[in-house]
Structures are given as C-alpha cells and as structure tokens.
Amino acid sequence: MRSEQETIRAIERYSDTVQRLCMVHLKNDADTEDIFQTVFLKYVLSSVSFENDEHEKAWFIRVTINACKDLLKSFFRSHTVSLDNVMEQSAELPPDYRDVWEAVFSLPQKYRDVVYLHYFEDYTAPQISRILGKNVNTIYTLLTRSKQMLKEKLGGAYEYE
Amino acid sequence: MNMNDIFKKLFKPIRAKEELKNQTIAFLAQRTQGYTTTTVKPHRYPLYATVCICFLFMLFGGHWLYFTPTAEITIDINPSIEMSINRFDQVIDLNDFNVDGQKLADSLNIKYMNYADAVEQVLNNDTITALLSNNEVMTITVTGADGQQSAKILSGVEACAEERRNTYCFYASSEEVADAHRIGLSYGKYRAFLELQLLDPNITPEAVQEMTMREIRDLIGHLSTDSENNSSLYDNRQNGHHGYGGGHGRGWRNRRTEQQNAGE
Incomplete structure (x- = not known):
C-alpha cells in the first residue's frame, strides 16, 4: 500500500x-x-x-x-x-472556441476519448492504443473519423493534423 | 487555427476543485484506516440495493400471487354475497350485492379461510338456516378462469351443500358473471332474472335485486303458462338437491350432461 x-x-x-x-x-x-x-x-x-x-x-x-x-x-x-451542463459551460467562451467545444461534445463517446487524448494530451495513435488497450489501427480509424466529423461540423478553418 | 492549441485553451482551465481533492484525501484516510490496512471493504450499497429489490420483488410477487382472485363463489338466497378465492383456495374478499347481503357479510368472519370452511360457515349461519328452513331457495355459483380449480371448488361446494334442502350449485363462466355484475346482480339472481325476463320483458334488475330467490322462483312459476316446458330451477329441485340447469343450460353440470348425451 x-x-x-x-x-x-x-x-x-x-x-x-x-x-x-x-x-x-x-x-x-x-x-x-x-x-x-x-x-x-x-x-x-x-x-x-x-x-x-x-x-x-x-x-x-x-x-x-x-x-x-x-x-x-x-x-x-x-x-x-446531461449534455446541457457541458453546453452551458461553453456560453462563456469566444464564438470560435464555443463551436469547437460543442462539436467535440457532440461526438460519440469513443471518438471523444481519442480526440481529447490526441489534441490535449498530445498522445500519438500508438500511445493511445496502449493506454486504451485497443489495436493501433482502430485508434487510427477513430482519429480519422473524428477529424472528419469535426471538419463536417466546423468547416475547413481549422488545422486538424 | 490549430486544433491542438484550441484544445489546450478549452481544457486547461478545467481544474479539480480544492474541496474535491480534500474530500478525496479524507475518504482515502477513512477507507484505509489511516493508510494502515489494505483490506478495504467494498461499497455495500449495490449489494443492499439488490437485496432490497429482491425483497420487494418477492413481497409484491407474493402479494400478487396471494391477493389475485382466481375463482369466485356467489351465494344467493337474498342475502346475496360473493367470495373471491385465490389460487391457494382461500377467501381473500367478500362482497355483498344488497342490504341483506351486507348484513350477512358483516356477521361472517371468513376472510383468509379455506373456501370449504367458509361455505360451511355461511350455510350454518343462523340467517341462512332460518331462510332455508322457511323453504327459501339458495343457489351457489362457482366462477373462474382456471377450469381445474373451479371444478375442484364446485365439487367441494357440492359436498358442503349436499345435506341442505333447496340448495343448488352451478358453474358459470367469467363473462356471464361480468354481465351479471354490470347490471348490479349476483350471478344466481342474474340467471333467475334472465329466466324471468323471458316471461315478463318489463321486469328490471332493480326489481329483482331486493327479491328473495324464492320470490323470483314463485314469480317465474306464476308467469309460466306451460309448467312442463318451464325449465326453472325451482321445478328442477324436485329431482333432488342439485338442479344444475335452470333454463339456460350453461351450468357446469349441464355441460357435462350435454356432453354425455352427445356421447350417447
């Protein structure tokens, strides 16, 4: 102990x-x-x-x-x-950030994990795969799809890589 | 704008509150008894909740099993009363259909008693014995969706009524009894009412409600022009105790008799 x-x-x-x-x-x-x-x-x-x-x-x-x-x-x-709680918190953010915040929290749970670990914690796909105990190819797929979903919601004004 | 930078700006301000950290520290000290024991008791509330749910399930399930009526015994002589019987053959409810029925129901203590003992107590009741000795007619009707239980109860009731004069036992379907209750009559009276209505279409359920079975039978006998074709219960009693028939041929015994006749 x-x-x-x-x-x-x-x-x-x-x-x-x-x-x-x-x-x-x-x-x-x-x-x-x-x-x-x-x-x-x-x-x-x-x-x-x-x-x-x-x-x-x-x-x-x-x-x-x-x-x-x-x-x-x-x-x-x-x-x-409730998702409303999280969305309420975005009210104080500048518009650009608010859009990203809402787009991230509208992603399904499995995408939210990898997006957070990738963009905020700066983990690579192999590192995320070790942390989550998932196949690295699965993580690549999840990251690619989540970037696509964010692009669809937010447009091309952001750098996703 | 770079997504990494945006995420940093979004999530960096999210910090654990000091209060939450202190609560966690206090919790850990308490659960490990000051960091001295590694055998930490797991949270018991899911277990307690499961036990409670099982207990409630058993309680309500048991309540449902016990307090759901599966058969009914209706006794008509005026008074008219109806006993609800559960799957364990016990009386779980007692209803009355008129003022006399209410008086009789109040004088009986048959709730949670076996149906045979309950019927015995009703038949031995002073009011009932006085009425029967006064040549009144009594009908006992058994109703129920479970054919086996109803047949068993009917035979038990027949055994109770065997020694009594002017006592007749029937089986009726739930639909027929529902029709009777819809117009505020017990089943025995309802059968007699239908019989009487054939002879006098102006007769109303309200008029029949307060009449004794004897009075109804006498009226049927009076109105009937052809006594030989009159298939009334009263006439059937001449054949013995269990005049299962009446004019409608829907009694349990009638069915059996019809089946036997068809077989022959």
Whole structure:
C-alpha cells in the first residue's frame, strides 16, 4: 500500500487530468466525486511500480476512463448527467472556441476519448492504443473519423493534423 | 487555427476543485484506516440495493400471487354475497350485492379461510338456516378462469351443500358473471332474472335485486303458462338437491350432461 504522502502528491499531480476526463465522459459533480474516490483508492492499494511519470500518468488516464465507463454502465449511478451542463459551460467562451467545444461534445463517446487524448494530451495513435488497450489501427480509424466529423461540423478553418 | 492549441485553451482551465481533492484525501484516510490496512471493504450499497429489490420483488410477487382472485363463489338466497378465492383456495374478499347481503357479510368472519370452511360457515349461519328452513331457495355459483380449480371448488361446494334442502350449485363462466355484475346482480339472481325476463320483458334488475330467490322462483312459476316446458330451477329441485340447469343450460353440470348425451 502506498503512503499518505505519495497519495497526496498523486492527487495534486493528476486530479486535474482526472477532472478533465470526467468532463469528457459527461459526469456530474456526484459522479466525479465517485470517480475520484475510485481512481485514487485504486492507486493507494495498487502495487504497480511506475517506470517514470509518463507511465504513471498513462496509468491514471486508463484507470479513470475505465472507471468512467463502469460508472456509465452502472445501474446505481446518478441519472442527472446531461449534455446541457457541458453546453452551458461553453456560453462563456469566444464564438470560435464555443463551436469547437460543442462539436467535440457532440461526438460519440469513443471518438471523444481519442480526440481529447490526441489534441490535449498530445498522445500519438500508438500511445493511445496502449493506454486504451485497443489495436493501433482502430485508434487510427477513430482519429480519422473524428477529424472528419469535426471538419463536417466546423468547416475547413481549422488545422486538424 | 490549430486544433491542438484550441484544445489546450478549452481544457486547461478545467481544474479539480480544492474541496474535491480534500474530500478525496479524507475518504482515502477513512477507507484505509489511516493508510494502515489494505483490506478495504467494498461499497455495500449495490449489494443492499439488490437485496432490497429482491425483497420487494418477492413481497409484491407474493402479494400478487396471494391477493389475485382466481375463482369466485356467489351465494344467493337474498342475502346475496360473493367470495373471491385465490389460487391457494382461500377467501381473500367478500362482497355483498344488497342490504341483506351486507348484513350477512358483516356477521361472517371468513376472510383468509379455506373456501370449504367458509361455505360451511355461511350455510350454518343462523340467517341462512332460518331462510332455508322457511323453504327459501339458495343457489351457489362457482366462477373462474382456471377450469381445474373451479371444478375442484364446485365439487367441494357440492359436498358442503349436499345435506341442505333447496340448495343448488352451478358453474358459470367469467363473462356471464361480468354481465351479471354490470347490471348490479349476483350471478344466481342474474340467471333467475334472465329466466324471468323471458316471461315478463318489463321486469328490471332493480326489481329483482331486493327479491328473495324464492320470490323470483314463485314469480317465474306464476308467469309460466306451460309448467312442463318451464325449465326453472325451482321445478328442477324436485329431482333432488342439485338442479344444475335452470333454463339456460350453461351450468357446469349441464355441460357435462350435454356432453354425455352427445356421447350417447
């Protein structure tokens, strides 16, 4: 079991990443709290020794995404999650950003994960495939399709590569 | 504009609240008992909820099984009462069809009793025995969608009524009973009403409602011009206790008799 100091350090370092992934998966506050508890408890009890910070971050991303998916499937989760919550947040953004925000959140879940990991976390397709445990060709396909969908929604004014 | 830059601008401001971090730290300390134990009890609420759902399912399922009537026994003499019987042959409800029926129902304590004991109690009731000894006519009608259960109940009721004079047992379909209830009559009276209506089209259900079975039978006898063709229940009683027939030939026993005749 990990120490309290180690755990607090991990919370400080990765809680923003966990929070963003919760946002990508449309969690409400109660669900986000559940995800935080699940992910960091798993970390405390985990005996995995990380090779470096990147390895540790990838572990947090994978565990958070899996926890979000489990919660989405769960019968007991709060059913107050709504796309409207996310869309409301876009109201304060400048118009160009608002369009992108709304286009990203209108993508199906499996595309949203890869788009977020690719554009925000700067992961390549092979890295995403390792994190999500999917075939690299599947990730290439998902990325290509999500770029096409974003282009259809936003037009050619943006650089997608 | 580069999509990577836009994503950075969009997602960078999303930060975990300090309150959430502190709650998580407190939760972890509590669940690991100050980082001393690795045996963390899993959340129990899904288990509790499952147990509760199973319990509720059993409760409502059991309630439905027990409190869904599968057969009915209607007793008519005036008073007229109707017992609802569940699949376990127990009386789950008792309805009355007129003022006398209400008085009789109030004096009985047959709810949740086996139907045979309940019928026995009704037949031994002072009001009923007094009426029967006064040469009144009583009909007992068994209704139900489950043919097997209805046949069993009918034979049980027949056994109860065997020693009683002027007591007749029938089987009726649910549709016939529904027709009877629609005009506010118990089934026994409804049969007699139909018979009477053939002789006097002006007769109304309301007029029949407060008449005793004897009065109805007497009226039928009076109105009938051809006593030999009168297939009334009252006349049938001359043949013994169980004049299953009436004029409509829809009784359980009538069906059996018709089938036997057809076989012959």
